[in-house]
Amino acid sequence: MSASLRSRLLLAAVSLGVCAQSLPTTAHAAASEACTNGGFTLTLPDGRVLSGQSGYKISRSALQANSLIHVKGRYIEFDLNVSTFAVYNYTLTGAANPLDITGGVRTVLFTRKEPALGTQTLNSGDLEIQLSAPDLQFRRQGSTLKMKIQAKDCAQGGIFQMEPETDNDADVVVTHTLASPGIFYFTNPYTGKVNFGNANFIRGKDSPQMAAKLFQSETETVWTVKSGGRMGGVLGEDAVEDSPAASACVQDCQAQNQIRGSVPVLDPIYEGSDGGDDD
Structure with missing residues (x-):
């Protein structure tokens, strides 16, 4: 990481009352290795636990409103509201992985x-x-x-995607609120785009498709x-690479558009990376 970028991020972190940690010096291209032994276990509102590689249908009678x-x-961990599909406390666990970006620290994003x-x-x-490790899909109508x-x-x-579909084709407003102090939005000087992250190694981005930003602050979009x-x-x-914007897709959209070949990773925080194929 350059001294100038480190200074900018540390200044932002200090303003939020956050102490910096040591940064990793290299990272490998994002690949399936990032998902090693990944897979979700779900605890339903009635206490039932679901896991494995299976599909399930949960009756509406078993789902109390807003549970x-x-x-x-x-x-990854988070909570899902069954009535609205709002997601709460979206968290990186800090589990060991060669492509970990948390430094082993559990972090609410x-x-x-x-x-x-x-x-x-x-x-x-x-x-x-639908559970199919490392993937998970929820659908409700x-x-x-x-x-x-x-x-x-x-x-x-590419680790998350929310898709609304309305009968009258009305737009849906979605609010993202970062966990603060610690995680903040900033304009990355190497990409010119808005990322979220911390003063250490975490970099991420919101990935809109057929969506427009109405509001931006340090902690909310x-x-x-x-x-x-x-x-x-x-x-x-993938959050700091030189990739094109998402296409205009409104049916069966993928979390990332597939790119053949590699694309450069512009932010030197991931020094040693040369890009990789998006899945």
Whole structure:
């Protein structure tokens, strides 16, 4: 990391009352190695535990309104509101991995990723779950909208995606709130784009598709997402590489557009990286 970037990030961290830690000096290109032994275990609101490589359908009668499912992986944890698909306390566990970006420190990244659904909810539908390590998918359909969440239990890469779909094609507003002090949004001087991260080794970015930013602060972004669009999340090298913006997709969108060949990683915090294929 250059002295100038270190100074900028340390200054931001100090303003939030955060002490810097030692930084790793190199990282490898993001790959399947980031997902080694990844896979989720779910604790349902009624206490049932789901895991393995299976599909499940949870009856609406078993899902109390606004109750939470606890999602626990080797690298990622969060809670899911069954009525709105809001995500709370999205956390990196700090589990050991050659591509770890936490320095082994458990780190909450987001306190919420929350869609504003108004009077609309998903309570009238059953909940569909697909577990296929390291992947997870939630789907639920209410009377006027559908929501889908895809997640990966990996140390870095394209690891999250939220997709709303409304019957009347209305936009959905989604708010992302970072965990502070410690995690903040900043304009990366090497990419010219907005990243979130800390004064150490964490770099990430919001990954919109058919979505527009309404508001930006140091700890919060607000987005309007078109029906069938998405709000994704990317961590590590993929968050600071010189890749194109997402295409205009409103059906079966992927967390990252596939790129053939490598792309340069612009932020020298990941020195020694030469990019890699996106899956």
